Amino acid sequence: MKTVLHITEAFGGGIQTALCSYAKTTNGDPIRHLLLARLRPKDDTGMAVNALFDEVHTVEGSLLNFFLAARKAVLDIQPDVIHLHSSFAGFLGRYLPKGKAKMVYTPHCYAFERRDIPEWKQDIYLRLETFGLSRIDVIAGCSERECDLAGALGAKRTIHLNNYADLDDAVSKQPLNTDSEKINVVLVGRVSPQKDPHFLLETLKSLKAYPESDKINFHWLGGGNADMEKALREAGVEVSGLIPHAQLLERFKQADLYLHTAAWEGMPLTILEAARLRVPMILRIIGATQNLHYPFLVSTPDTMAKQIVRFYQNRHHPDYQDSIEVFNREFSAEKQREALHLIYGS
Structure with a gap:
């Protein structure tokens, strides 16, 4: 022993x-x-x-x-x-x-x-x-x-x-919403420089150029820096504030799409939780994600906005779920x- x-x-x-x-x-x-x-x-x-x-x-x-x-x-x-x-x-x-x-x-x-x-x-x-x-x-x-x-x-x-990410079966098997006119996009974590809410704010600016932008709702599950929270809310993002992990997961599993905007990380557990919940993901390229061999990686807010719109238009496409299954095996x-x-x- x-x-x-x-x-x-x-x-x-x-x-x-x-x-x-x-x-x-x-x-x-x-x-x-x-x-x-x-x-x-x-x-x-x-x-x-x-x-x-x-x-x-x-x-x-x-x-x-x-x-x-x-x-x-x-x-x-x-x-x-x-x-x-x-x-x-x-x-x-x-x-x-x-x-x-x-x-x-x-x-x-x-x-x-x-x-x-x-x-x-x-x-x-x-x-x-x-x-x-x-x-x-x-x-x-x-x-x-x-x-x-x-x-x-x-x-x-x-x-x-x-x-x-160890999530029980009742949580991890949620059907993807493919019929609603509007979709819910979530981000998870502390509202802090590490999670880089500024990257999201720039993404939202780029997203305004697309007619689909008013059909996409953004939710930040977490809280932190008061000024950053204020900037997110002013941009139309719903900020939950700090909530217990169990409550966070309940909201997370209702998401249509997960965004990861962090500027630096080790290996983000929120990405693994999203994969276990079978929530499609768009990930920012940083040191921790650059070698993941995941197809939906972006380097700039503009390309993230394009990927969000592409997901809205094709969220039934099997590539999203297939890539998640590969992730879960790895x-x-x-x-x-x-x-x-x-x-x-x-």
């Missing part, structure tokens, strides 16, 4: 979903999943983590409190594997007592990939990732690009740990399970 201690400084959103999927896909295997997470204000932690993990420990307060709690947990538990999640936990993990444990690190999008900070700060984050890297035994990248970046930094070993629970066993050596 392997004891894996997951340590994360950021336990909202995609990281929470990813960690829960690790526990689910290896349920019944000889792996004990323990969790130490720092809780941050406004993080949605509504998923049933206590039922999924053998032990759950949470920390509030400063990063120093988080580090001290992580150190104590490692010394008390003596895990076989220490699995660090997010850049902050990855950096602090360099200072944890390791003993005989294997140290694994999943960045869930490197901090130096951020595009809302100046280049000098990106360079600092990049240099910090190389500091103490020899103590990390495996970088389990959540995308092929993350593995490539880790290799360029000098990682000992990289393994692709594919994300997987990002499956079994592939994630195999990767976890390879990473943990179990």
Whole structure:
């Protein structure tokens, strides 16, 4: 039996979903999943983590409190594997007592990939990732690009740990609406520079050139920056504000089309959730999506607007659902399970 201690400084959103999927896909295997997470204000932690993990420990307060709690947990538990999640936990993990444990690190999008900070700060984050890297035994990248970046930094070993959206059958089998005159287009996530609402606003400007534009309703499922929310609403986008994950999924599954506009990401779980819900997608080309071999990728707001109109005109076309089925095969629970066993050596 392997004891894996997951340590994360950021336990909202995609990281929470990813960690829960690790526990689910290896349920019944000889792996004990323990969790130490720092809780941050406004993080949605509504998923049933206590039922999924053998032990759950949470920390509030400063990063120093988080580090001290992580150190104590490692010394008390003596895990076989220490699995660090997010850049902050990855950096602090360099200072944890390791003993005989294997140290694994999943960045869930490197901090130096951020595009809302100046280049000098990106360079600092990049240099910090190389500091103490020899103590990390495996970088389990959540995308092929993350593995490539880790290799360029000098990682000992990289393994692709594919994300997987675990949704029950009742949620994941929703019929596509092909008859309504109007369609609902959704975006999901925090209203923040990372998700790049400005890209959507520019897309809406381009969309006005098409007569179909008044038959397309846009919904942003999430909340965040007040000024960005205001700009979206003024452009005619319905913004839900922060809502529980279960409620988000209920609204998500009613969508006709999903747009992904983020400027940078690791491997976006919202894309995988859309695929599991069988919601057709148009994805912006960024590092995390450029190698997906998905046919509906765009690089500019203008081309995204064109693809939205094309979908409106041809949303019954089998290419949309066929491409989703390929996506679901590539990002499956079994592939994630195999990767976890390879990473943990179990």
